[in-house]
Amino acid sequence: MSACRMVVWLLVSLWSGVVAAAELRDVRLWASPDGTRVVFDLSGAAHHNVFALQNPDRIVVDLEQVDPAGVRVANAATGKGLVQRVRSAARGDTGVRVVLDLTQPVDPRSFALAPNDQYGHRVVLDLDRPVATQLPSTPGPLPSPQMTLDDKPVIVAVDAGHGGEDPGARGRSGVYEKDVAMAMARRLARMIDAEPGMRAVLTRDGDYYLGLRQRVEIARKHQADLFVSVHANAFRDPKLRGSAVYVLSNRGATSEHARWLAQRENAADLVGGIEIADKDGDLASVLIDLSQSATMEASFDVGSRILKSMGQVNTLQKSAVQQAGFMVLKAPDIPSVLVETAFITNSEEERMLRDEKHQERFARSMLAGIKGYFASYRPQQQIVRGELQQVSYRE
Numbered sequence: 001m002s003a004c005r006m007v008v009w010l011l012v013s014l015w016s017g018v019v020a021a022a023e024l025r026d027v028r029l030w031a032s033p034d035g036t037r038v039v040f041d042l043s044g045a046a047h048h049n050v051f052a053l054q055n056p057d058r059i060v061v062d063l064e065q066v067d068p069a070g071v072r073v074a075n076a077a078t079g080k081g082l083v084q085r086v087r088s089a090a091r092g093d094t095g096v097r098v099v100l101d102l103t104q105p106v107d108p109r110s111f112a113l114a115p116n117d118q119y120g121h122r123v124v125l126d127l128d129r130p131v132a133t134q135l136p137s138t139p140g141p142l143p144s145p146q147m148t149l150d151d152k153p154v155i156v157a158v159d160a161g162h163g164g165e166d167p168g169a170r171g172r173s174g175v176y177e178k179d180v181a182m183a184m185a186r187r188l189a190r191m192i193d194a195e196p197g198m199r200a201v202l203t204r205d206g207d208y209y210l211g212l213r214q215r216v217e218i219a220r221k222h223q224a225d226l227f228v229s230v231h232a233n234a235f236r237d238p239k240l241r242g243s244a245v246y247v248l249s250n251r252g253a254t255s256e257h258a259r260w261l262a263q264r265e266n267a268a269d270l271v272g273g274i275e276i277a278d279k280d281g282d283l284a285s286v287l288i289d290l291s292q293s294a295t296m297e298a299s300f301d302v303g304s305r306i307l308k309s310m311g312q313v314n315t316l317q318k319s320a321v322q323q324a325g326f327m328v329l330k331a332p333d334i335p336s337v338l339v340e341t342a343f344i345t346n347s348e349e350e351r352m353l354r355d356e357k358h359q360e361r362f363a364r365s366m367l368a369g370i371k372g373y374f375a376s377y378r379p380q381q382q383i384v385r386g387e388l389q390q391v392s393y394r395e
């Protein structure tokens with residue numbers, strides 16, 4: 001190519017890059033207790049502007065350099081959560097205006113996400129309920145001075161992995177990890193609630209995205225004594241199978257597979273749209289190291305009990321508790337385990353994960369491990385808590 005033709009070619013490609021309109025491919029809505037997320041799937045990067053209008057409450061999203069044919073896609077979307085209705089119109093020749101009619105005023109937040117394994121370009125709009133109007137999430141009974149230690153139930157935070165636009169792993173029949181995890185987590189929570197002296201808190205109870213740190217925060221807000229994250233494993237080799245239990249490691253993983261798995265599970269925040277970088281940096285990790293040594297022992301204890309009882313309902317992938325740097329296990333003060341119930345990429349285990357009887361068996365075996373753990377750890381832990389509470393009541 002001559003220099004002159006090269007320049008012309010460059011100019012043409014630059015120019016066409018500017019005017020090439022992205023296609024609006026889908027508009028997806030997810031409702032959570034705190035708000036509603038609207039995701040615009042696009043074939044390429046696009047500028048967007050968001051503003052709120054009142055009387056009636058609505059949000060306007062202008063997508064620039066987007067093919068007006070996208071109006072049809074937007075108009076086909078149905079309202080969910082705080083969004084009553086989605087309507088749209090062309091904005092000149094190179095844009096789409098989307099109007100979201102709301103059920104109440106919201107705090108809007110928007111950002112663009114670059115393509116990843118699962119999705120292409122996205123514009124994400126989070127519509128949060130203003131804090132004053134947020135629904136009360138079912139809080140645990142507040143500790144009262146009259147309460148004796150025996151009255152206070154132990155709280156188990158049951159965390160269904162993934163959710164919403166983060167489907168997690170996918171089985172060959174099309175079943176998603178987020179759905180089987182939710183099903184097993186709900187079963188486990190029901191079983192826990194049926195036990196005297198035990199109460200469950202689900203970190204999510206529906207199909208919506210929840211950041212990894214938010215999951216830990218919910219557990220902490222409810223003063224959970226234990227955090228159990230329920231997942232289904234995946235691997236490119238469909239022969240790989242078996243249950244496995246993980247606890248946190250800040251110093252490298254016990255195996256290559258554990259490291260790979262932690263990376264995959266941590267990527268939930270990349271899919272869901274929260275930056276994974278630890279803003280507190282090194283100091284935070286030192287603090288976690290120090291305060292976690294006590295809870296690590298407890299995490300290993302409950303982890304091995306769960307693993308042992310899971311061995312009675314499924315083959316075990318690993319006969320010992322594994323360690324890796326899972327983001328969701330980083331609650332320094334709450335013993336935490338992550339259970340990979342079975343491989344969704346193994347056809348036999350995929351069938352088990354979908355089957356209600358097997359879901360029940362997995363949940364029942366996790367419960368057995370949890371009960372065994374509290375039978376040995378409960379007294380010590382509660383005495384410590386009780387003393388702390390008494391101190392604060394005197395103030």
Ligand SMILES: [Zn+2]
Pocket residue numbers: 161162168169177231232265
């Ligand atoms: Zn997972």
